[in-house]
Amino acid sequence: MQIASDVRSGATTAEAEMASSLEAIRARNDELNVFLFVDEGGAINAARRVDERVARGENAGQLAGVPIALKDNLCQVGVPTTAGSRILEGWLPPYNATVIERVLAAGAVPMGKVNMDEFAMGSSTESSAYGPTRNPLDPSRVPGGSSGGSASAVAADMTPMSLGSDTGGSIRQPAAFCGLVGVKPTYGLVSRYGLIAFASSLDQIGPFAKNATDAALLLEVIAGHDPMDSTSLPEPAPSLVSHVNDGVAGQRIGVVRELYEGADDEVVAEVERAAAALRDAGATIVEISVPEFRLGLSAYYLIAPAEASSNLARYDGVRYGLRVDAEDVAAMNEATRTAGFGAEVKRRIMLGTYALSAGYYDAYYGQALKVRTQMIDAFRRAYQEADLLLGATAPSVAFTLGAKSSDPLAMYLSDVFTIPTNLAGDAALSVPFGTGDTGLPVGVQLVGPGRSEAQLFAAARVLELADGRS
Amino acid sequence: MAPLRREDVAKVAKLARLKLSEAELDQFTEQLGQVLEHANDIAALNLEGVVATAHPFGLINVVREDELRPSLSRDAVLAMAPDAEDGRFGVPRIMGEAP
Numbered sequence: 001m002q003i004a005s006d007v008r009s010g011a012t013t014a015e016a017e018m019a020s021s022l023e024a025i026r027a028r029n030d031e032l033n034v035f036l037f038v039d040e041g042g043a044i045n046a047a048r049r050v051d052e053r054v055a056r057g058e059n060a061g062q063l064a065g066v067p068i069a070l071k072d073n074l075c076q077v078g079v080p081t082t083a084g085s086r087i088l089e090g091w092l093p094p095y096n097a098t099v100i101e102r103v104l105a106a107g108a109v110p111m112g113k114v115n116m117d118e119f120a121m122g123s124s125t126e127s128s129a130y131g132p133t134r135n136p137l138d139p140s141r142v143p144g145g146s147s148g149g150s151a152s153a154v155a156a157d158m159t160p161m162s163l164g165s166d167t168g169g170s171i172r173q174p175a176a177f178c179g180l181v182g183v184k185p186t187y188g189l190v191s192r193y194g195l196i197a198f199a200s201s202l203d204q205i206g207p208f209a210k211n212a213t214d215a216a217l218l219l220e221v222i223a224g225h226d227p228m229d230s231t232s233l234p235e236p237a238p239s240l241v242s243h244v245n246d247g248v249a250g251q252r253i254g255v256v257r258e259l260y261e262g263a264d265d266e267v268v269a270e271v272e273r274a275a276a277a278l279r280d281a282g283a284t285i286v287e288i289s290v291p292e293f294r295l296g297l298s299a300y301y302l303i304a305p306a307e308a309s310s311n312l313a314r315y316d317g318v319r320y321g322l323r324v325d326a327e328d329v330a331a332m333n334e335a336t337r338t339a340g341f342g343a344e345v346k347r348r349i350m351l352g353t354y355a356l357s358a359g360y361y362d363a364y365y366g367q368a369l370k371v372r373t374q375m376i377d378a379f380r381r382a383y384q385e386a387d388l389l390l391g392a393t394a395p396s397v398a399f400t401l402g403a404k405s406s407d408p409l410a411m412y413l414s415d416v417f418t419i420p421t422n423l424a425g426d427a428a429l430s431v432p433f434g435t436g437d438t439g440l441p442v443g444v445q446l447v448g449p450g451r452s453e454a455q456l457f458a459a460a461r462v463l464e465l466a467d468g469r470s
Numbered sequence: 471m472a473p474l475r476r477e478d479v480a481k482v483a484k485l486a487r488l489k490l491s492e493a494e495l496d497q498f499t500e501q502l503g504q505v506l507e508h509a510n511d512i513a514a515l516n517l518e519g520v521v522a523t524a525h526p527f528g529l530i531n532v533v534r535e536d537e538l539r540p541s542l543s544r545d546a547v548l549a550m551a552p553d554a555e556d557g558r559f560g561v562p563r564i565m566g567e568a569p
Contacts, residue, residue, distance in 0.1 A: 094546040187526045201525050230532040231525070298509040309486065316487075318559050323552035325562065330487070332562050338489040346488055350479065351502055353486045363513045364506075369522035371512050376523060409504045425526025450527070 001214055003160060004107065007054060007065030014050035014065030018043050018109050021067035024158045025111065032134045034152045036072055037080045039112040043067070046109045053107070061107025062221055068103055069153035069162035072113040073120055073196040074205070076100050079110075083196045084118040084128040084146075087340030088321045097194020098229070099163060099205050099222045106221045111159055114149025118342045119312065120170055120198045122146050123414045126405050127344040134401070135178060137440060141398040144174030147208070151178040154208050161209045161218050165195055167202045168300050169394075169418025172430035175208055176393035176443020179432045181215040181460060182208045184418070186450040187425035188233035190219075191226030199307035200231075202300075202422040211469065212431065212460040216240040219453065243454035244461050249282030251455065252386045258293035259391020259417045259445065266436035267392045274433045274444045275390055277466035278459065286386055292378035295371050296420040301412055302355045302368035303423070308345075309352030315340060347408060375423045383449050388459055392417050393430040393443035417445060427452050431460040433467050474503040 006012045022040065029035050053060040070076065073083040075093035082088045100110065117127040125133040125148025135143040136156035143152045147164025151174035154162050164171040166184035175182025183206040190205045197203065207218035217240075224237035253275070260271045279285045317323035317336030324335035341349070355364040382389060394414055404411040421428040427450060430443040444463065446456050464470075479499045483490045490498065544557060553560030 091550060094542050094550065188529070227534065231529055233527075295512050295515075298512045301505055302509055302512075317552060318561055319547075320550045321552070327562065329561050329564050334487045334489050337487050341488070343494075346486075346490075346494075347498060347501060349486050349488065350482045350498060351505060354474075354478070354482045354502070354506075357482065357485070364509060366522065367512045367515060367517060368509075369524060370517040370520040371515070372523040373520050374517075376526070408501050409508060412505070423526075 001063065001066060001160070001217055003066050004062060004064045007050065008060050010054060012065070014047035014107070014109055015044070017065045018047040018067055018111070021111055021159055024156065028136065028156050028158070031139060032136055032152055032156060033131050034114055034133055034149050034156065034158060035069070035112045036082060036115050036130055036149070037113045039079050039110060042079060043109050043111050046104065050107045050109065061105065062217060063103060064107035066108050066161065067111045067159040068108045069112065069114045069150055069159040070100065070110055071147050071150045071162070071164045072116050073165060074100060074163060075194040075196065076110065076113070079113060081113060081196070082130070083120070084116045084130060085340065085342070085345065086129045086322060087315045087336070091321050095194060098191035098226045100194065102222050114153050114162065116149055117146035118345050119196070119308070120146040120165055120167055121308070121344050121348050123169070123173060123411050124404065125149065126401065127342055129342055132401055135398050137178060138398065141400050142177065144177035144394070144398060146170040147174050150208050151175055151180055151182065154178070154180055154210060161207060161214055163205060163222070164208055165203055165205050166422065167198050167304060168422050169415040171206045171208065172418050172428060172443065172445060173394045173414065175430040176432070176441065177398035179441030180208050180210060181212050181429060181431050182206065183215050183219055183429040183453070184421060184427065185219060185223065185453060186233070186427040188231050189223045189453070191229040191232045193226055193228035197311040199304040200311065201307060202304060211464060212457045213241060213244050215429070216244050216457045238451065238454060240454050240457055244457050246454070246458040247281060248278055248459050248462050251283045251388060251459070252286055253278050253283045253459070254286050254288035254382060254386030254389045256293070256382070256389050256391050257287070257289045258291065259389065259447070262416070263392045263395040264397070264436070267394070267396060267442050270434040270442040271390065271392050271444055274463055277463055278390070280466070281462045288382055288385055288389070290378050290382050292374050293420045296375060296423055297412065297416050299368040299371040299375070299423060300415070300419040301351070302364050303372065305348040305352030306355050306365050307352070309349045309356065312345070312349055344408070372423050375420055379420070379424045379426060379449070387448070388452065388455060389447040391445050391447070393445040397436045397438065397440040397442060421447055426450050427456055429456050429460055431463050433463050474499060474506055
């Protein structure tokens, strides 16, 4: 990361980098609605601490002076954290998420909190209670979601990197829509401590950056065991940056029909071109079909809402967040939740409550958990034929604001290619490759088994070079 | 599965402590019905003998030594509560007047 090495060498200062980030945010935030809160005071303090470390001759860290944007479901002490919901308006977390502790220790400068679909439930950032975020590449279009603010912040050059979370595609799809690299790490690689929960068995925090190398660097910083998250893998962070230029020679890459069929022609064309580029770089391309992936969407839209209905039961007006007073506790709970949650969150809570309710549990939630097992087995079989899988990230390029907001099922279908990985707990990333008919970026998706991040970054780097990116 | 009815949605809303307007009830019945209809592809599968997966890597029984560790201070936590007094969360009354 050029900024970090320049800050460490004294060629620039963290405070100067912070100031130019602030200027970029001010220039376009009114238009794009990316930052919900700009933490100017915190950013100045963090930048000065980095500059003091440099002045004392200390190692200022892998991310020395690098401005970073944080999705608003990551708890940061004393910084308003809403998860895009009215129910948490004005809440100040009393602790830092582990990923925030780690980026601070590495010298990064958090610039503030960025917009997202309410509680990460959405694929366009239109379900935020604080208004939609616009795509910096074409403000009439959505940036994708739910981590739309994290993607827009980087695409609009407000910060060179950001953190988001991915439950069913919420990092990869906005990365694709905004022309960025976005990574859904192996489940458990990154601590979820301090991430406001949506669907705990699927949620993972991951990086956004302009290229594979920077994304690998940020993932290296945030990965590794954390005793505060019992689902965190009991192992140290893997070495990733050192493998980015490993190439794909000798790798078997499976082009999976179910990960691109039904996508727009302009997207399918780039997947085919990406396969050819990987073949030119020495990979063996095999065509694979994994019919089980077609069941992923249904399983996901039962499992994720079921977990959400349980996770969001905590918003009851008692311990934090909004309270709407009423005559007794039950009426207060109901009044608070009715006023505090938006329509999409209510839909998912109700869907989950229904799927878990007596008489429907076996048919819906129980079946979905079994389909999840089948999905894991299907991936295992696919990885006997191929080391990595290739497909599209999303069925289309960025769509226009409002195009799907009144049709939940159509919105859910935009996650069809990303969901299988979350169900299996595997690793995946989206890398920009080519542009569609209207000049908007297309993202192709690389998927691998758990702990395959190093190979995924190496393959992504091959595609960047083939696409003429530096 | 039988199609979702308006009264099912009303019942679920009550369980989830949400109050829906008449218009919302109509809209949610239609929208949730569509999603459940889509989910019928898995409701209809014969998956007898398939083990359920609740967690991708099946981590179980993560334990640690039973020793004191720092935790959040009570004051810091209560500072963000809508109502608190004497070191406790405050809520509206739960029971009615004594007879």
